[in-house]
Amino acid sequence: MSRPTVNDIAREAGVSLATVDRVMNARPGVREKTARRVNEAIERLGYVRDVAAANLARRRAYRLAFVLPDSRTAFMTALRTAIEHAAAVAAHDRTRAEILTVPAFDSTAYARLLDGLPQEGFDGVALMAPETPQVRDAIRRLGEAGLAVVAFVSDQPQAARDRFVGIDNIAAGRTAGMLLGRFVRRADAIVLVVAGSMMSRDHMERRLGFDRVVLERFPGFRVLPSLEGRDDSESLARLLSAALDAQPRIDAVYSLGAGQRGLIETLRRRDPQRRLTVVAHELTPATRGALEDGTIDAVITQDVGHMARSALRVLRAKIDAMxxxxGQEQIRIEILLRENLPPPG
Amino acid sequence: MSRPTVNDIAREAGVSLATVDRVMNARPGVREKTARRVNEAIERLGYVRDVAAANLARRRAYRLAFVLPDSRTAFMTALRTAIEHAAAVAAHDRTRAEILTVPAFDSTAYARLLDGLPQEGFDGVALMAPETPQVRDAIRRLGEAGLAVVAFVSDQPQAARDRFVGIDNIAAGRTAGMLLGRFVRRADAIVLVVAGSMMSRDHMERRLGFDRVVLERFPGFRVLPSLEGRDDSESLARLLSAALDAQPRIDAVYSLGAGQRGLIETLRRRDPQRRLTVVAHELTPATRGALEDGTIDAVITQDVGHMARSALRVLRAKIDAMxxxxGQEQIRIEILLRENLPPPG
DNA sequence: CTCGAAATGAGGGGCGTACCTCAGAAAATC
DNA sequence: GATTTTCTGAGGTACGCCCCTCATTTCGAG
Incomplete structure (x- = not known):
């Protein structure tokens, strides 16, 4: 005997199909007593609505938006590709997801775009945005308009998002710090921190976690003031080169993310014997290559494919109130060495 | 305009619905020329069959089996729980998955059980079994009977499995070796390897990877003959205690998996200052606690929840020839430090 | 060209659910 | 007890697809 259907419920509860339907879809016009009988029958038979059939009948389609900054770092490119891929797969499942792009730090533009989404028929939004009052208010309005909202990659802890899909960047920074600290042999190591741009919350949090762990666990380390390459490989290469000249005894480098290409090229040139211990963020073609040839010792990363799929699943679940x-939606802070690098692609 | 349906295909191809249906479901009685026209129409409109609707109409139900050894290590317990959870979720999706248990190293019992599955109406099997000729032949017969077969946790590279869901244990061993090697401060470290049982392929492979990396990268290390606790915490505790007495200068311990509880308790007692560098496999309540209190420095693990879900997805895809x-089915070799430990549960 | 076989069309019933209408029954109101 | 209001039942149509039957057309062989 297979799963019970609405018909079984109707029979079991001694009511008609129409009544079962009214109860199940919260339509008006059912006495409380009758509703209870139906719900009891559902309980008793262990009925679970066949979501596939329901969606078929409803002709339900989920219309979702990923709202991303227009930044074009390797990480953002990989993220976009992952989202497009996940969206193509989800298309087989009555889900249409589009990527909308906004100027990186323009809160007003974000708010304007978000405010327009309800009228355009979106049911849910995955949002990667700076944490500002304007964005926060726009998120609240989205919620009031009945859209599901998840903060994506970058959390909005103060805002009315339904969930956060991404990693804890403080913990990621701690992880990087611990790894770097244990990989470096000497107790008085000099460490250089390289940042794309400190404007982004993620990088600030990583830095925070890193500093804390160094302070707690490797108090002998000297951490130099951080280099900011403004997410740009060329300027980063110049800055790094200059820093290595100024302080030749640097033992380790921690790269918070963005501009990795310039960093790696410079390291290959300046440290061919790989004396330096290097920990970087985000698995990109550049960091993969550097991990393989030993230029980088470890990469801390988050699986962009997993994040894209997770955001879609979470949004659909929220829309359906399911x-x-x-466990499945927990995004891991992954540590990659050359030894556990997943195959490319 | 939403997705095209079979009706659109029929119209576009200039044939009737019945013919489209015959083509799509490989039913006989269609001239090749006509079939081609239909397929072209499918191409042109970018039609993709609505699997949900198709399954509904077919009343298709996937009947899947997880065939596991009766071993009751913490890892196997966690694995079973994860499978049960994934199966409960999949039940909403016309998929029934059951766990079948076989005496751990009894190839004959495995073969007998596997041979019975086709008659019992199973469509697919996820199999965790020793790699023996008997099992290999049984897998071939399953394939011939039309079942989808994935090797689960432990690969069957010589057998006709459709896929392997699990990690590369040689790489996992290499990862552990690299991590341990870099965490230990001295170049002439003495390392103790602790195994549950060397009978299992996984543990042998980890050991192999570990040894190779130590040989290549840490040639000064001395690796002691390995301790075998036969998957049993108590006997492992005794053995470990004896080994620490015999060689007090041990710097590091690598635990291949199984019997971790005894290991951890002994370490807590014998090494309260945490002088030892310890790398272990599998995230279990015991290793989690040990990571948190610093008894263990790193854990190499595989996400059992991911593996269970992946096996279900892969089996369904194989059954449907989809x-x-x-990227989604790649099981990661995860490195966990205290800093990037995911929340419990 | 004829005939039989093969190919195709037309149509129905069904999968489990949603959503609608209308008539009739039960309950609440006075 | 009559009347209004609220509930309930019966039944239909639809979603996109599967699977079956039967009549009709087309094709190829002789």
């Missing part, structure tokens, strides 16, 4: 599987 | 998303 529970999510926390 | 493509899979390699």
């Amino acid at each position: 529970p999510i599987d926390p | 493509p899979i998303d390699p």
Whole structure:
């Protein structure tokens, strides 16, 4: 005997199909007593609505938006590709997801775009945006308009988002710090921190976590003031080169993300014997190559494919008011060495 | 304009619905020329069959089996729980998955069980079994009977499995070796390897990878003959205690998996200052606690939840002859430090 | 050209659910 | 008890696809 259907419920509850339908879809005009009988029958038979059939009948289509900054770092490119891929797969599942792009730090533009989404028929939004009052208010309005909202990659802890899909960047920074600290042999190591841009919350949090762990666990380390390459490989290469000249005894480099290409090229040139211990963020073609040839010792990363799929699943679940599987939606802070690098592609 | 349906295909191809249906479901009685016209129409409109609707109409139900050894290590317990959870979720999706248990190293019992599956109406099997000729032949017969077969956790590279869901244990061993080697401060470290049982392929492969990396990268290390606790915490505790007495200068311990509880308790007692560098496999309540309190420095693990879900997805895809998303099905060799430990549960 | 076989069209019933209408029954109101 | 209001039942149509039957057309062989 297979799963019970609405018909079984109707029979079991001693009511008609129409009544079962009214109860199940919260339509008006059912006495409380009758509704209870139906719900009891559902309980008793262990009925679970066949979501596939329901969606078929409803002709339901989920219309979702990924709202991303227009930044074009390797990480953002990989993220976009992952989202497009996940969206193509989800298209087989009545889900249409589009990427919308906004000037990177323009909160007003974000707010304007978000405010327009309800009228355009979107049911849910995955949002990667700076944490500002304007964005926060726009998120609240989205929620009031009935859209599901997840903060994506970068959290909005103060805002009315339904969930955060991404990693804890403080913990990621701690992880990087611990790894770097244990990889470096000497107790009085000099460490250089390289940042894309400190304007982004992620990088600030990583830095924070890193500093804390160094302070707690490697108090003998000297951490130099951080280099800011403004997400740009060329300027980063120049800055790094200058820093290595100024302080030749640098033992380790921690790269918070963005501009990795310039960093790696400079390291290859300046440190061919790989005396330096290097920990970087984000798996990109550049960091993969550097991991393979030993220029970088470890990469801390987050699986962009997983994040894209997770955002889609979470949004759909929120739209349907269904529970999510926390284990499946937990994005890991991955540590990659050359030895556990997943195959490319 | 939403997705094209079979009706659109029929119209576009200038044939009737019945013919489209015959083509799509490979039913006989269609001239090749006509079939081609239909397929062209499918191409042109970018039609993709609505699998949900198709399954509904077919009343298709996937009946899947997880065939596991009766071993009751913490890892196997976690794995079973993860499978049960994934199966409960998949039940909402016309998929019934059951766990079948076989005496751990009894190839004959495995073969007998596997041979019975086709008659019992199973469509696919995820199999964790020793790699023996008997099992290999049984897998071939399953394939011939039309079942999808994935090797689960432990690969069957010589057998006709459709895929392997699990990690490369040689790489996992290499990862552990690299991590341990870099965490230990001295170049002439003495390393103790602790195994549950060397009978299992996984543990042998990890050992192999570990040894190779130590040989290549840390040639000064001395690796002691390995301790075998036969997957049993108590006997492992005794052995370890004896080994630490015999060689007090041990610097590091590598635990291949199984019997971790005894290991950890002994370490807590014998090494309260955490002088030892310890790398272990599998995230379990015991290793989690040990990571948190610093008894263990790193854990190499594989996400059991991911593996269970992946096996289900892969089996369904194989049964439907649909493509899979390699990125999503890639099981990671995860490195966990205290800093990037995911929340429990 | 004829005949039989093969190919195709037309149509129905069904999968489990949603959503609608209308008539009739039960309950609440006075 | 009559009347209004609220509930409930019966039944239909639809979603996109599967699978079956039967009549009709087309094709190829002789």
